[in-house]
Amino acid sequence: MKKKLLSLLLSFSMLSSFTSSYAMPGRSISAFTACKYTGRDNNDMKVLTVDDELEEPVKCTEENLKYRKNKNLFVNFHSTFYNTKELSWFFKPNNRGLTPEEPPEVLKLLKENSGYYVGNTDEKELYLTFDEGYENGFTGKILDVLKKHNVKAAFFVVEPYLERNRLLIKRMVDEGHLVCNHSAHHPSMAKVTDFEKFKKELAEVEEDYKEITNKDMPKFFRPPMGRFSELSLHYTKELGYKTVFWSLAHYDWDVKKQPNPEEAKKLLLKRTHNGSIILLHAVSKTNTEILDDLITSWKTGGYTLKSLDQLPQ
Numbered sequence: 001m002k003k004k005l006l007s008l009l010l011s012f013s014m015l016s017s018f019t020s021s022y023a024m025p026g027r028s029i030s031a032f033t034a035c036k037y038t039g040r041d042n043n044d045m046k047v048l049t050v051d052d053e054l055e056e057p058v059k060c061t062e063e064n065l066k067y068r069k070n071k072n073l074f075v076n077f078h079s080t081f082y083n084t085k086e087l088s089w090f091f092k093p094n095n096r097g098l099t100p101e102e103p104p105e106v107l108k109l110l111k112e113n114s115g116y117y118v119g120n121t122d123e124k125e126l127y128l129t130f131d132e133g134y135e136n137g138f139t140g141k142i143l144d145v146l147k148k149h150n151v152k153a154a155f156f157v158v159e160p161y162l163e164r165n166r167l168l169i170k171r172m173v174d175e176g177h178l179v180c181n182h183s184a185h186h187p188s189m190a191k192v193t194d195f196e197k198f199k200k201e202l203a204e205v206e207e208d209y210k211e212i213t214n215k216d217m218p219k220f221f222r223p224p225m226g227r228f229s230e231l232s233l234h235y236t237k238e239l240g241y242k243t244v245f246w247s248l249a250h251y252d253w254d255v256k257k258q259p260n261p262e263e264a265k266k267l268l269l270k271r272t273h274n275g276s277i278i279l280l281h282a283v284s285k286t287n288t289e290i291l292d293d294l295i296t297s298w299k300t301g302g303y304t305l306k307s308l309d310q311l312p313q
Contacts, residue, residue, distance in 0.1 A: 073085070074231075075193055075231050077195065077231070077234065077235075077238075082229075082230045082231035082234050083229060083230040083231060084190065084193055084230075084231045085190075085230070086188060086191065086227055086229055087106075087190065087227070087228055087229060088225070088226055088227055089117075089223070089226030089228065089246075091117065091246075091247055093248075093271050094271070095271060097270075097272065097273050097274075098273055099118055099247065099273050099275065100117075100118075100247050100273070102117065109230055109233055110233075110243070110245075112233075113234055113236065113237045113243065114236075114237045114241070114242045114243065115233055115242070115243040115244075115245065116242060116243070116244050116245065116311055117244075117245040117246060117277060118247045118273075118275040118276065118277055119275040119276075119277060119306070119310075119311050119312060120275050120311075121274045121275035122274065122275075123274060123275070123304075124274055124302045124303045124304065125274065125275060125303065125304045125305075125306050126272070126275075126278060126298060126303050126304070126306070127154070127275075127276065127277045127278065127305070127306055127307070127308055127311070128146075128151060128153040128154070128278050128305055129153060129154040129155075129244065129246065129278060129279055129280070129308070130142065130154070130155050130156070130280050130281065130282040131156050131182060131222065131279065131280075131282070132155050132156060132157045132158070132161045132165075132182070132282050133182075133186065133281075133283070134160070134283065135164065135165050135168070135282075135283075136255060136282070136284075136285075138282055138283065138284070138285065138287070138288040139155075139165075139168050139282050140171075141288050142282055142287070142288055142291060143168075143171060143172065143175060143177075145291045145292045145295065146175070146177070146291075147175055148292070149292075149295045149296075149299070149305075151295055151305045152176050152177055152178070152305075152306075152307040153178075153307075154177065154178040154179075154180050154218075154220060154244075154307070154308045155172055155177060155178070155179050155180065155282070156180045156181065156182035156220075156221075156222040156244075157169070157179055157180070157181075157182055157205070157209075158182050158183060158185070158205070158224075159183075159184040159185065159204050159205050159208055162205065162208040162209060162212060163208060166212050169209070169212050169213065170212065170213065173215065176307075178218045178220065178307060178308055178309065179213075179217065179218070180217070180218050180220040180222065180244070180308070181202050181205045181217060181219075181220065181221045181222075181241065182205070182221075182222050182224060183202065183205065183223075183224050184200070184201050184202075184204040184205050185201065186224040186225075187201065187224060188223075188224065188227035189201070189223050189224065189227065189228060189229075189232040189235075189236075190223075190227050190228055190229035190231070190232050191227075192232070195235060198235045198239075199235075199239060202221065202236075202239055205217065218308070218309065219240050219241045219242060220241065220242050220244050220308050221236050221241040221242070221244065222243075223236075223243065228243070242308075242311070244277065245277070246277045246278065246279035247273070247275070247276050247277050247278075248271055248273070248276040248277070248278045248279070249279040249280070250267055252264070252280060252281045252284040252286060252287055253281045253283065253284065255284070255285070258284060258285050258286045259286050260286075261286050261289045261290050264286050264287075264290060265290045265294060265297075268290075268294060269294070269298075269301075272298065272301070272303070
């Protein structure tokens with residue numbers, strides 16, 4: 001027993017020594033895989049440094065590690081290990097005006113990393129957000145409807161959108177909307193495991209926004225494609241951002257297969273619930289056509305549309 005305990009302490013000492021040797025600017029990230037326990041000694045565990053692509057060692061054990069999920073990779077950031085497994089955002093909708101369900105482990109990740117998918121579910125309030133991957137000629141009309149109803153929305157933009165639509169960006173800001181970060185190049189942020197590269201994805205958007213508006217970008221981030229990991233959520237929080245997912249959406253992003261306006265409107269209204277964070281794509285012809293009626297119906301139903309900077313802390 002003493003021999004086994006000594007081996008355990010020695011293995012963790014070696015791990016600490018290895019990772020701390022890379023604790024310098026730009027090289028502070030290390031990773032390991034948690035593999036199925038082989039019964040071998042702990043010195044079979046391999047530790048490695050990474051830049052972006054994590055490589056899986058041939059041999060490792062998990063018997064004495066706190067993480068026990070097979071074949072997942074973990075990154076050591078500020079002396080804490082974070083899972084890099086890519087996850088896709090999803091929610092379980094209902095037609096009864098109730099908050100969509102999320103697994104407890106996902107809710108825990110959101111709570112620990114300043115993440116949101118709903119606002120205050122005790123109040124009849126909604127948060128309207130639009131994703132802007134490219135301009136399809138509808139954003140101006142959407143802004144007209146928002147102005148008519150005095151509703152403030154959030155527009156999540158990528159770097160090319162900023163560069164090609166400066167006047168629309170200025171109009172959004174001038175009319176009181178939030179222009180928020182959707183990354184520079186729209187990658188799965190779960191796959192950007194190097195912190196400096198992750199930071200650059202957000203920083204390039206911030207820089208373009210400030211050059212256009214002479215303002216600092218609001219600190220709200222929507223992960224492209226809804227892809228995330230424990231590590232990406234932590235990185236986002238580390239950079240001062242709140243991660244914003246959604247609890248109400250529909251099939252609206254395919255411009256060649258737009259949903260029927262009446263059916264889309266009915267679907268969104270019957271799935272509306274207290275605290276809804278609503279995701280709409282601004283490239284959608286259907287969304288542009290139904291937005292006026294949607295906002296009218298929400299207000300008639302007693303809902304208040306709020307800005308993301310009014311989310312509960």
